[in-house]
Amino acid sequence: MEEPQISPSEWEVMRVVWTTSPITSREISTILNEKKDWKLATTKTLIGRLVKKGMLTAEPNGRQYDYSPAVTEEKSVEEATEALLSQVCTKKAGVTIQMMLENSTLSLSDLEALEDVIKLKKETAPLEVVCSCIPGQCSCVH
Amino acid sequence: MEEPQISPSEWEVMRVVWTTSPITSREISTILNEKKDWKLATTKTLIGRLVKKGMLTAEPNGRQYDYSPAVTEEKSVEEATEALLSQVCTKKAGVTIQMMLENSTLSLSDLEALEDVIKLKKETAPLEVVCSCIPGQCSCVH
DNA sequence: ATTTACCGATTACAGTTGTAAACTATGTTT
DNA sequence: AAACATAGTTTACAACTGTAATCGGTAAAT
Numbered sequence: 001m002e003e004p005q006i007s008p009s010e011w012e013v014m015r016v017v018w019t020t021s022p023i024t025s026r027e028i029s030t031i032l033n034e035k036k037d038w039k040l041a042t043t044k045t046l047i048g049r050l051v052k053k054g055m056l057t058a059e060p061n062g063r064q065y066d067y068s069p070a071v072t073e074e075k076s077v078e079e080a081t082e083a084l085l086s087q088v089c090t091k092k093a094g095v096t097i098q099m100m101l102e103n104s105t106l107s108l109s110d111l112e113a114l115e116d117v118i119k120l121k122k123e124t125a126p127l128e129v130v131c132s133c134i135p136g137q138c139s140c141v142h
Numbered sequence: 143m144e145e146p147q148i149s150p151s152e153w154e155v156m157r158v159v160w161t162t163s164p165i166t167s168r169e170i171s172t173i174l175n176e177k178k179d180w181k182l183a184t185t186k187t188l189i190g191r192l193v194k195k196g197m198l199t200a201e202p203n204g205r206q207y208d209y210s211p212a213v214t215e216e217k218s219v220e221e222a223t224e225a226l227l228s229q230v231c232t233k234k235a236g237v238t239i240q241m242m243l244e245n246s247t248l249s250l251s252d253l254e255a256l257e258d259v260i261k262l263k264k265e266t267a268p269l270e271v272v273c274s275c276i277p278g279q280c281s282c283v284h
Numbered sequence: 285a286t287t288t289a290c291c292g293a294t295t296a297c298a299g300t301t302g303t304a305a306a307c308t309a310t311g312t313t314t
Numbered sequence: 315a316a317a318c319a320t321a322g323t324t325t326a327c328a329a330c331t332g333t334a335a336t337c338g339g340t341a342a343a344t
Binding site for chain 2: 011012015016019020031032035073074077078080081083084085087088090092093094095096097098099101102103104106107108109111112113114115118121122125127128129133134135136137138139
Binding site: 146147149150151152180181182183184186187188191204205 | 330331332334335336340
């Protein structure tokens with residue numbers, strides 16, 4: 001029952017389809033040639049796997065297909081962030097996000113938006129986050 | 143020259159060693175039994191792979207080894223966050239971080255620390271982040 | 285001294301991922 | 315009509331992952 005994941009190479013393809021859809025395999029391949037030294041066959045393989053995983057839909061159009069995303073980029077990014085945060089103790093989510101912040105270039109409006117979110121969250125923020133790690137997988141004292 | 147990555151299952155082992163080291167394979171296995179239905183052999187395989195990848199050091203102690211981390215958790219988490227952000231347009235780093243923020247439980251002091259970082263970043267923040275995606279992989283107008 | 289328990293190392297084996305060639309069928313060009 | 319180009323599909327194959335059994339050696343227990 002595990003949700004199929006989008007692998008890094010597959011993600012390259014998804015980004016193209018998220019940006020432009022419907023789109024053909026040849027167009028996807030042409031776009032990706034700017035970044036990846038992939039043969040057309042490689043791109044086709046990745047597209048095929050994404051269709052099988054239910055990440056892309058394939059609409060027949062003549063003798064070829066028009067591909068479109070079956071999942072949104074937002075949802076996919078969200079799942080990726082959840083996967084990341086699931087790997088650290090809940091108490092470390094703060095410093096992890098802080099690290100990302102420090103390592104990213106953000107615009108003034110990005111930062112203001114973040115401030116707004118933080119301001120809101122402060123209204124209901126706990127004094128302390130509870131750790132739910134099993135004993136031995138983080139340094140919190142249970 | 144690719145840096146070997148820590149797989150999700152291997153990450154479970156790393157978390158134990160980051161928390162307690164030096165530590166033996168049996169101790170690691172015992173701790174993880176709380177969370178994973180792994181046989182001792184499975185844990186040993188993962189430990190072996192981590193040693194081979196240079197993520198753990200193995201110090202002989204009698205007829206067994208004491209394992210310790212060869213990489214820090216901070217550095218590893220940092221690389222994981224970089225990998226995540228490399229998958230989205232630089233212009234979307236802000237909303238991505240915002241999403242993580244919204245989906246996380248953070249303490250008051252976490253939020254205040256974030257505010258401090260943001261305040262500092264605002265001093266040198268650009269009005270707009272430049273996108274460096276190849277054409278077709280994001281919706282920015284180049 | 286044997287037997288037993290336990291250690292790391294080797295082998296196993298299917299599924300995923302990265303990367304692509306070969307194949308089949310159908311349009312297109314000459 | 316024959317040759318060619320092109321679309322998707324099938325097959326390939328090594329590396330990595332998840333999960334574990336088995337093996338070979340040694341320390342401990344009888």
